[in-house]
Amino acid sequence: MKASRFFIGTLKEAPADAEVVSHKLMLRAGMIRRVAGGIYSYLPVGLRSIRKVEAIVREEMNRAGALELLMPAVQPAELWQESGRWEQYGPELLRFKDRKQSEFVIGPTHEEVVTDIARHQIKSYRQMPVNFYQIQTKFRDEIRPRFGVMRGREFTMKDAYSFDKDQAGLQESYRKMFDAYVRIFTRIGLEFRAVNADSGSIGGNRSQEFHVIAATGEDDIAYCPASDFAANVEAAEALPLYAERAAPREAMQKTATPGKAKCEAVAELLNIPLERTIKSIILATDNEGAEPTIWLLMLRGDHDLNEVKVGKLPGLAGFRFATEAEIVEWFGTPPGYLGPIGTKKPVKVVADRTVANMSDFVVGSNEVDYHTTGVNWGRDLPEPEVADIRNVRPGDPSPDGRGQIEICRGIEVGHVFQLGTKYSEAMGATFLDENGKPQPMVMGCYGIGITRILGAAIEQNFDERGIIWPEAIAPFEIVLCPMGYDRSESVRAETDKLYAQLSEAGIDVILDDRGERPGVMFADWELIGVPHRIVIGDRGLKEGKVEYQGRRDTEPTLVALDQAAGFAAEKIRAALAR
Known part of the structure; x- marks a missing residue:
């Protein structure tokens, strides 16, 4: 890709209504543009990162045996009335009537639709287990959308739904999805924790959230540094702080x-x-x-x-x-x-x-x-x-008995649920078991906020100059910044040659051929957050050198021109392997 054929719409200042770092930087980097409250257009730079997140998610979902389908965003009210959520879900459910006065919703999630598919398509225990997934637009009519893509009304989500014949099957499907999520967030390059959570409006017996650790996160996470215990504060068990009751010593x-x-x-x-x-x-x-x-x-x-x-x-x-x-x-x-x-x-x-x-x-x-x-x-x-009715606090004993609780902030980017038979019983989704008797399907539900991952990654990776993308989801892996590309024939020739070498090596490279001053070029690409940069100029070429600099590096490194492509490719591969 050459910058002159791409769209780069960076801004020096973020709009005044941008609150958190990710919102400000996504606007300034030309990744998104606000259309209405909580609704954004994703511009070419932003969409490239979204597509990279989607690719990782698809690969790992397919690897886990899930099958991709696509369900409609618009759903009939009858399905939600069957499940009972028409009354339960609340004002976040956007309801409307078509020209025939039939009631519909724009789906915030798809449990009802996928259960309707299952009850018509799955007849026998022999057809299970099965796990359907999609990557699709959702809409939740948040009362106060804020923080850009972190708390928007329209967003892209990967949602998956497993169907099993019994609880043991659900446990195995749940484990596969949990493991797939660990691989997804590890490949993306995020620091994250899986925490026990409340199931909320989705329902079910057990759920776990995946949180990106960030100081600006909306959720409090209780964890134990000495063990694997982690839970959303809403779900973290609070043990009694006194082992036993002391005898009275005072008169009332x-x-x-x-x-x-x-x-x-x-x-x-x-x-x-x-x-x-x-x-x-x-x-x-x-x-x-x-x-x-x-x-x-x-x-x-x-x-x-x-x-x-x-x-x-x-x-x-x-x-x-x-x-x-x-x-x-x-x-x-x-x-x-x-x-x-x-x-x-x-x-x-x-x-x-x-x-x-x-x-x-x-x-x-x-x-x-x-x-x-x-x-x-x-x-x-x-x-x-007697009941556990309080929030845990730092210093409380960990429920697993292996240390003390600490609290950090997190951004929820994924959630896995064991739904059980909540939807299948309500909607009559049954199958014939080994004895020919009808049984309710046992369900699991697994979501990832695709667009929210972008905001979470930025909240975890930025500096005063802009975004610092993890390599796996950066809009480009490396940028070539030639000094005088439009004036120096040698700079142009060597830059084009290096561009061809990197492209042939499968590196996602962009060449800034706009003819901008060095300061403008560097500021744009540091703001956008491209992880690697090579600067080519007449002065360095006279010595057979170019300058390489990683986005987190404080100083550039001189590299021999004939080794530059291999050097950069190795840096990128090493970063992706971490």
Whole structure:
């Protein structure tokens, strides 16, 4: 490729609404152009990187035995109504009517469509296992699209769906996909972690996310440096911080705490550690035709509620935070001084694991300006329902018992789910087993954010000059920058010769023949992030030399002209092999 025949649309400054590094650099490098909120055109430079990501994904999916197909972006509402997600999915599902007033959606995902294919095409256990995949455009109507391709509304995704006759088959299909994902992200050249995760709106029994480690990531990842444990904070198990409950040493006492509604203020006033205070969080679950059930969740004062965990507890699915009017009705006081002792109406109490092993703790007295100290389970309060309802924190023991938790930031780029029979049962996707009896197909679901990978790779690989692409997905592997290509016959001849040698060696090379000044050329290609560069000039040619410089190198290296092609090819191959 020659630059004069390519489209290079670099910008000196990013638009003011670009927030994160990847968004700014993709706009400045001429990779994307905004069409509407969360919707982008991918310009030639950006599309080249996308196609390279897709190629790696296809190779590894095919290697794992998956079969490519293509499903429609527009899906009939009937399929979503069958699965139950028409009501469940929420406003991110873009719904519309055609000219006949039939209802459709633009698919954010394809579980319903692929299950419809399976129920019509798969009749016998002999046809399984099978894994279908596609690379296709999705649309999710995000309430606040932001961060460029990281949180867009329209995006490209690889989604795959496995069908097995039983749980053992699903485990094997899941393992193959997990292994394929590890190979994909390793080949792309990303630093990543596979973490245990919540299944969210997709559903299923088990799921794991693949996160690119980056300081600008949206997700908190809990991991143990001494082991392989890693989980999204939403899904990370929080062990009790006290091995057992100590015997009571204090008498229970109502204590004045004027104006001290927060645990931190109460602890300071009473001159006690924050860890001895209890945070009361009031939730409600609605009951048709009756008053709501009110729940009091108890956390240590320095801990935070994990709403995902809470939503999975028996009776708390679909919970909401109680209104102030409900709190006054049940507790007799506004928020700030709430506790489990002396409520006006019965409430259901759930204590976090750590709280359940505490003694002599402090709770609200259900009276403004008062807290109760020296509270103990069994003596002052009945034994509570105990559950893991908090977020883990740095320094917590790792659930695998092999060290302590640390927290880092990550960008989700892949997710694998064990769906089980959630969709097949709802949509009647059955097969005949070895005994001729109908059974529901056992499903898995596996997604990769193709376009999101570009943003994640940039968030992990950039400097003050621009993008630093991993070799495998760079729009070009190497750029030739001739000094005076339009003025010097020797520079032109040697550059063309080197270009031909690299092309014949299978190297993805671009020759900058635009006639720009050196500073402009270098700035453009450093911004775009091409990993390798060779500079050819009259001065170097007189000595039989050219200058090679890797994108991360601080200084160029002089290389003999007749060895330049081989030298560059070896550098590129070595980088791809890492």
